[in-house]
Amino acid sequence: xxxxxxxxxxxxxxxxxxxxxxxxxxxxxxxxxxxxxxxxxxxxxxxxxxxxxxxxxxxxxxxxxxxxxxxxxxxxxxxxxxxxxxxxxxxxxxxxxxxxxxxxxxxxxxxxxxxxxxxxxxxxxxxxxxxxxxxxxxxxxxxxxxxxxxxxxxxxxxxxxxxxxxxxxxxxxxxxxxxxxxxxxxxxxxxxxxxxxxxxxxxxxxxxxxxxxxxxxxxxxxxxxxxxxxxxxxxxxxxxxxxxxxxxxxxxxxxxxxxxxxxxxxxxxxxxxxxxxxxxxxxxxxxxxxxxxxxxxxxxxxxxxxxxxxxxxxxxxxxxxxxxxxxxxxxxxxxxxxxxxxxxxxxxxxxxxxxxxxxxxxxxxxxxxxxxxxxxxxxxxxxxxxxxxxxxxxxxxxxxxxxxxxxxxxxxxxxxxxxxxxxxxxxxxxxxxxxxxxxxxxxxxxxxxxxxxxxxxxxx
DNA sequence: CGGGATGGTG
DNA sequence: CGTGCACCATCCCT
Numbered sequence: 001x002x003x004x005x006x007x008x009x010x011x012x013x014x015x016x017x018x019x020x021x022x023x024x025x026x027x028x029x030x031x032x033x034x035x036x037x038x039x040x041x042x043x044x045x046x047x048x049x050x051x052x053x054x055x056x057x058x059x060x061x062x063x064x065x066x067x068x069x070x071x072x073x074x075x076x077x078x079x080x081x082x083x084x085x086x087x088x089x090x091x092x093x094x095x096x097x098x099x100x101x102x103x104x105x106x107x108x109x110x111x112x113x114x115x116x117x118x119x120x121x122x123x124x125x126x127x128x129x130x131x132x133x134x135x136x137x138x139x140x141x142x143x144x145x146x147x148x149x150x151x152x153x154x155x156x157x158x159x160x161x162x163x164x165x166x167x168x169x170x171x172x173x174x175x176x177x178x179x180x181x182x183x184x185x186x187x188x189x190x191x192x193x194x195x196x197x198x199x200x201x202x203x204x205x206x207x208x209x210x211x212x213x214x215x216x217x218x219x220x221x222x223x224x225x226x227x228x229x230x231x232x233x234x235x236x237x238x239x240x241x242x243x244x245x246x247x248x249x250x251x252x253x254x255x256x257x258x259x260x261x262x263x264x265x266x267x268x269x270x271x272x273x274x275x276x277x278x279x280x281x282x283x284x285x286x287x288x289x290x291x292x293x294x295x296x297x298x299x300x301x302x303x304x305x306x307x308x309x310x311x312x313x314x315x316x317x318x319x320x321x322x323x324x325x326x327x328x329x330x331x332x333x334x335x336x337x338x339x340x341x342x343x344x345x346x347x348x349x350x351x352x353x354x355x356x357x358x359x360x361x362x363x364x365x366x367x368x369x370x371x372x373x374x375x376x377x378x379x380x381x382x383x384x385x386x387x388x389x390x391x392x393x394x395x396x397x398x399x400x401x402x403x404x405x406x407x408x409x410x411x412x413x414x415x416x417x418x419x420x421x422x423x424x425x426x427x428x429x430x431x432x433x434x435x436x437x438x439x440x441x442x443x444x445x446x447x448x449x450x451x452x453x454x455x456x457x458x459x460x
Numbered sequence: 461c462g463g464g465a466t467g468g469t470g
Numbered sequence: 471c472g473t474g475c476a477c478c479a480t481c482c483c484t
Binding site: 112114115116117195197200201202205294295296300301302303364368373375379384412 | 471472473474475476477478479480481482483
């Protein structure tokens with residue numbers, strides 16, 4: 001147990017024995033006593049460090065108040081419709097069984113479909129299909145690789161279906177039921193000090209990755225419900241990371257698109273492909289979306305090509321067009337990498353730091369990964385700051401009005417409340433106001449908001 | 461137990 | 471040559 005200038009040696013724990021009044025010494029008490037001692041010893045030097053690094057606002061006004069907000073959310077938990085969950089699990093179990101049998105039939109033998117090792121043998125040895133990329137242990141069987149050999153054998157499409165259904169069955173069907181308390185609520189742990197960018201994370205269970213992209217997966221959101229007589233209110237930031245990029249890069253084109261309230265992906269596509277905003281095709285909009293998000297993470301033409309299913313050369317042209325249309329974004333990315341190299345860490349306007357020492361690595365790959373982190377951390381970090389400010393403010397506003405409505409979930413840029421009908425209008429209003437007003441960026445913050453009887457229904 | 465592969469979210 | 475950030479859970483396998 002060691003931190004900076006303070007070290008609490010193992011021997012110190014013997015002093016904790018003094019708390020053991022009845023003599024029935026127990027590891028549990030020793031641990032608690034050691035924790036208490038550690039806090040006592042660490043508080044002062046750590047507060048000094050916070051002050052020294054000008055992080056007092058971040059700590060006193062944001063992170064510390066957030067502790068009790070998250071504690072309340074954890075304690076409340078979120079309601080689930082257990083019979084709906086069971087129905088889904090049962091359906092998924094039967095589908096998995098059906099697909100497994102069909103796969104065994106087509107493969108010509110029984111094997112564990114969940115074992116990549118066995119699956120590899122079946123696909124590439126028995127059936128002689130064409131391997132795509134490699135992993136550390138052999139040929140890859142991931143979805144992208146299977147997609148490329150879909151036409152070589154009819155079992156491949158079934159495998160892709162199987163993977164989707166088995167994922168939903170195990171992680172969500174079975175997993176969420178096992179995580180449900182007797183009062184039919186799920187209580188996750190929200191970690192405040194795990195994600196290096198300042199985001200929150202959720203574990204046991206992870207409520208930050210409940211499916212939404214496929215129709216079948218999205219069904220799980222129907223099982224998340226408010227307490228009897230209440231309604232869900234879901235509010236999320238519209239394009240917060242792209243707005244943060246516009247803010248940080250001070251890019252005139254991005255800023256004016258957001259100020260004009262344009263559909264940002266349409267506007268981006270129009271700029272990249274040199275067409276009018278009305279003349280953007282669905283494919284162009286979709287490609288523009290991939291470019292916008294990809295670049296926030298330092299994606300290169302190869303990666304873009306993989307995701308768009310086009311030639312690297314074409315992807316490279318699209319990227320060039322993007323940076324030509326939004327030149328400030330390019331210079332911002334270059335600038336932030338250099339700055340981070342000098343300082344050794346990235347920093348958000350609210351003072352949140354992320355050290356990135358690997359920027360000086362002699363290993364090219366490590367250094368390149370570090371550069372991408374340096375590009376991404378200020379963006380994801382500032383978005384996280386803004387979101388946390390809103391969360392604390394919403395909670396304070398609810399507290400102040402002695403509300404019966406309460407926060408039950410948050411997912412990076414989205415908050416979910418269960419709202420008492422009498423408070424619907426007030427809570428709607430305070431949620432939007434506090435989210436929009438969380439920070440003053442060079443572009444407006446917009447919030448989508450909707451209500452409904454389940455998480456699935458509360459989508460605008 | 462822990463690493464690797466895979467895949468779910470923002 | 472390798473190729474997008476941040477997480478967490480499940481399953482296999484050693």
